[in-house]
Amino acid sequence: MMFKNDKKRMLLKQVTCTGLLVAMAGCFTNAALAQSTHVSPWAPTELNNIPPVASLKGGIWLKGDLHLHSRHSKESSNNPIAKIIAFSKAAGVDYICITDHDNHVDGDVAHNTWADPEFKSDSVLLLYGAEWTTTRGHGNVFSAKPYDHQRLYDVRDQRDIVIGAVKKELGVHLSANHPSGKDHFGYSYDMIESIEVWNSAIWSKNENAIMIWDDMLSSGRKLTGRGGSDAHHGTPDTPDKATKNSVQATANYVGTPTTWVYATARTPQAVVDALTNGRVSVSANPYAPRVEFYADLDQDGKMDMMMGDNTKPTGKPVKFRIQLTGNTVPGETYTISVVKNGNKFDTLKVTGKTPVAEFTDTPATLGRTYYRVTVEGPGTPYPQVPESMKLSGNMVGLSNPIFFNFDPNF
Numbered sequence: 001m002m003f004k005n006d007k008k009r010m011l012l013k014q015v016t017c018t019g020l021l022v023a024m025a026g027c028f029t030n031a032a033l034a035q036s037t038h039v040s041p042w043a044p045t046e047l048n049n050i051p052p053v054a055s056l057k058g059g060i061w062l063k064g065d066l067h068l069h070s071r072h073s074k075e076s077s078n079n080p081i082a083k084i085i086a087f088s089k090a091a092g093v094d095y096i097c098i099t100d101h102d103n104h105v106d107g108d109v110a111h112n113t114w115a116d117p118e119f120k121s122d123s124v125l126l127l128y129g130a131e132w133t134t135t136r137g138h139g140n141v142f143s144a145k146p147y148d149h150q151r152l153y154d155v156r157d158q159r160d161i162v163i164g165a166v167k168k169e170l171g172v173h174l175s176a177n178h179p180s181g182k183d184h185f186g187y188s189y190d191m192i193e194s195i196e197v198w199n200s201a202i203w204s205k206n207e208n209a210i211m212i213w214d215d216m217l218s219s220g221r222k223l224t225g226r227g228g229s230d231a232h233h234g235t236p237d238t239p240d241k242a243t244k245n246s247v248q249a250t251a252n253y254v255g256t257p258t259t260w261v262y263a264t265a266r267t268p269q270a271v272v273d274a275l276t277n278g279r280v281s282v283s284a285n286p287y288a289p290r291v292e293f294y295a296d297l298d299q300d301g302k303m304d305m306m307m308g309d310n311t312k313p314t315g316k317p318v319k320f321r322i323q324l325t326g327n328t329v330p331g332e333t334y335t336i337s338v339v340k341n342g343n344k345f346d347t348l349k350v351t352g353k354t355p356v357a358e359f360t361d362t363p364a365t366l367g368r369t370y371y372r373v374t375v376e377g378p379g380t381p382y383p384q385v386p387e388s389m390k391l392s393g394n395m396v397g398l399s400n401p402i403f404f405n406f407d408p409n410f
């Protein structure tokens with residue numbers, strides 16, 4: 001009898017378990033159903049608010065450096081503003097932004113760097129800016145005209161929502177500096193327009209900055225990638241003025257790397273606007289070839305958009321073109337890596353005096369797509385900064401992305 005009872009109990013137990021399993025399965029089915037009917041309020045929808053692409057004609061390519069320290073940064077040496085400007089002019093650099101550490105002057109950049117009698121040029125465009133140097137890292141400010149930098153310095157330790165409001169009122173372009181290195185930009189990327197994806201001549205240390213950029217782009221943040229030498233040290237006028245850091249002047253100075261912008265005019269405002277719009281590529285130095293990246297939407301052989309531009313895809317294949325302009329090395333091969341939405345998409349090889357490569361792809365009609373390229377190949381000598389060439393290695397240049405379906409109201 002005991003045996004029978006036990007068996008009966010076991011049987012009951014089994015039935016209960018089976019019942020439970022059935023109930024659980026029902027739950028899972030309900031969960032799956034709930035999952036399939038759930039619609040995220042943020043799911044991609046058709047965008048009809050993308051403004052038309054700006055003209056590809058009538059602009060001017062300008063090259064410059066967006067991260068430089070003069071004598072107003074306390075750790076710099078032999079680097080008065082006049083020396084930086086004279087060097088820039090001699091190297092054919094069109095614009096620069098001297099970004100001294102604001103903490104060295106308690107935020108009063110206006111009465112230091114900008115008030116320096118040497119802060120003037122008849123040929124090199126000078127942007128107003130500073131390196132916002134805070135406990136949570138560094139960012140560069142770029143402006144065509146003077147602005148109240150003191151306010152940005154004073155607000156630096158507040159919540160990002162407060163800082164973002166001040167930054168918006170100032171109407172300046174804010175950029176994340178050396179985002180994966182020491183003093184990385186530790187603020188929200190929602191309050192910046194660009195990111196320093198190539199800091200200094202040492203290209204190899206920028207790999208993680210590129211990873212962060214791709215993460216931001218992939219998540220809908222249309223941030224411009226830019227360069228900056230972060231040079232602090234000039235060549236001493238006489239040997240006795242040399243410091244332990246003077247050797248840096250031969251390896252990392254104005255233009256290592258060089259940021260190219262396609263500006264509508266040769267004015268500081270046009271430089272800042274081009275930077276914000278992403279019509280930008282970065283090259284190892286001022287003499288290295290410039291990377292240009294275009295797209296032909298209707299395959300009529302005429303390019304319709306360039307780096308930084310954003311449009312709604314038609315559902316038809318798009319022809320993309322990469323062109324290297326400037327001092328290419330005849331007979332040498334350049335390797336172009338195409339990145340689509342953060343992933344490697346294609347590798348192309350080009351040669352010739354003005355190397356051109358093309359590829360075709362169809363961007364998705366719903367949801368975001370972006371393409372960008374990096375170019376590797378022979379280095380270009382930079383006689384004024386002779387040691388920089390080996391620090392940048394094979395890296396020739398990189399483009400900003402061409403965008404599809406990036407929501408302007410994001």
Ligand SMILES: [Zn+2]
Pocket residue numbers: 131138177178183
């Ligand atoms: Zn810094």
Ligand SMILES: [Zn+2]
Pocket residue numbers: 067069131230
């Ligand atoms: Zn710096």
